[in-house]
Amino acid sequence: MKKLLSGNEGIALGAYEAGVKVVTGYPGTPSTEITETLSKYKDIYTEWSVNEKVALEVAAGAALGGSRTLVTMKHVGVNVAADPLFTMSYIGVKGGLVIVSADDPQSHSSQNEQDNRHYARAAKLPMFEPSDSEDARQLTRLAFEVSEKFDTPVFLRPTTRICHSYSVVDVNGNERKEVDCGKFERNLSKHVMIPAYARARHFDVEDRMAKLKEFAETTSVNTTEINDTEIGFITSGISYNYVKEMAPNASVLKLGMIYPLPENKIKDFCSKIKKVYVVEELEPFFEEQIKVMGCDVEGKKFFPITGELSPDNVAELLYGKKELLPAEKILARPPALCPGCPHSFVYNVLKKHNILVSGDIGCYTLGVMPPFQVIDTCIDMGASITAAQGLEIADPSIKHAAVIGDSTFAHSGITGLINAAYNKRNTLVIVLDNSITAMTGMQHNPFSGETIRGEQAVQVNYQYLAKAVGIEDDNFMEVNAYKPDEIESAIVKLSDSGKLSLLVVKGICVIYNRKKNKKKEGV
Amino acid sequence: MDKVFNLLIVGVGGQGTILASNIVTQAAMNAGLDAKKSEIHGMSQRGGAVFSHVRFGKKVYSPVIAKGNVDVLISLEEMETLRWTEFLNKDSQLIVLNNRILPANTAEYPQGLTDKIKSQFNNVVSIDPEEYSKKLGNAKYLNVFLLGVLSNYVELPEDCWKNAIESLVPQGTFDKNYEAFLTGKECK
Structure with a gap:
């Protein structure tokens, strides 16, 4: 059966199918509906935690105790949770631990539009980014596997436009797969981060990064579509859709895994395509890394760092500025306290x-x-x-x-x-x-x-x-x-x-x- | 349907854009089409202008409509019609319900907007909400009525609409809603 699901519902479905046992989070637009949706399943423990730091710490304990665990928050919530985040990277997991950072380009409902892909790099954690609801479901399932395989917390980074857009998901065969990850095992040098143990674990983290880089080269979620060899795009998430919409004949390298990057795959793509553009919302996160690889690409020269992108940004790059009906000056309807709010x-x-x-x-x-x-x-x-x-x-x-x-x-x-x-x-x-x-x-x-x-x-x-x-x-x-x-x-x-x-x-x-x-x- | 159909539904928070966009999207899915829908929740919606992008066709990538490309605009509020002109073109079909909701902290609703809309766009169906609330028996059927109007401008089989309405309107309201849909269909 085909169902219309939001990106958040896609993540919830993927987590359910992956056998998630524990879900924690603090409400924050655009992430809230993920945990709300999962709270309807009786066989999953869900909680609204007091804040994001607490949510991640409860989740960390649950994961170390052998439960597949999902923790949800909005982008600024990761700032609150950053303390346990960086050290959990050293400690690793037992049951899979997936951290959803729902970013909000355009600050639709936030105090800033920070780009949390930087957290993946800073905390040395793998990160995935979905481009629609089915993708969100698949990547959530994969994220749990990657977490256990590489002994690492894993980031899933949807953006507002993915969380709150709806697309068709074929929910046939959406069976829950229970996964037995065992129980907590005492391992002092891995779980107790005193300086001596932390120094040693840092080496393990670097080894893990090397293995994750290899994985990025082969994973099926980084896909290359070679069409027109004159022009190509490296992109991810919602921007992939804008590229496909406006440049259906161009070649595309779509990144489902957005950190670490598949260097060889990117170099190979760039060697085959004459002109390559990087299309990403907010920071030149891919662009700068790809330029360091020695590839000749363009990105932020043509696309803004501020706000969301839209199909129009890609169209403008390809076809120039479109003549539009002028925007009308009409009365604004700014958000306000609800009529009748007692406060x-x-x-x-x-x-x-x-x-x-x-x-x-x-x-x-x-x-x-x-x-x-x-x-x-x-x-x-x-x-x-x-x-x-x-x-x-x-x-x-x-x-x-x-x-x-x-x-x-x-x-x-x-x-x-x-x-x-x-x-x-x-x-x-x-x-x-x-x-x-x-x-x-x-x-x-x-x-x-x-x-x-x-x-x-x-x-x-x-x-x-x-x-x-x-x-x-x-x-x-x-x-x-x-x-x-x-x-x-x-x-x-x-x-x-x-x-x-x-x-x-x-x-x-x-x-x-x-x-x-x-x-x-x-x- | 090779070309992707672009529908923009706009209004003010609380007017029911979400149910309306859900029904259209479901109707398109019932017809075996790919469909996407995009809206924004949260702070910007408190008492604010709301919108829902609905796109369907053989294969849909972007959930967001490119500027100038709207095929049909359904506006649930007179002034809101003009907030989105960049997304429209002269030949976009406009279906406008002439509700007037005064923005918070403003004294007067601007005059002459319907004339302005009609002078700017070639295809405008303008609906008087009071007239049709009476006809339908209740203002709450107006949104499905508007989908009936919409059905004249998009090729989706009748039973796809019917099933979508049946599966999404509140229990016990299907007959009234479907009647509203059929009334809308007569309104071109």
């Missing part, structure tokens, strides 16, 4: 009292948009609480507050709160709790009291937490998001106290509430 009241109060607001990632970043324009900084997950401390140190004469959502607070806000208490800072920390991780499409977290499957779970208690880190009783308050007067008096009182304070504003996400009620009514 808009807080922004009005912060604006009125002229408080410097350090913001965070998630829905509440939208406080930067009109009519509020009340967020002064947004850096990364958890940085509201910590950047506010730095801003306060730099200028204690003005009023400061940090604004953060519940999931982000659990992700990496709590550590910052402890830092504030320990270092005698006097910031007002405001958690806007809407009972869910909303921006990524309603995922549970440690403050929502349910697991990924909707089972009841521990719900972290804000008041005990405040007490435990050392916030005085009078400096903890919890108010109802629908009561602007109470919010205002709380902000004024806590801000004037000049002491570290935690204010929790509670108001359930309106969209989540609607969903929940619909479920109750059985609609």
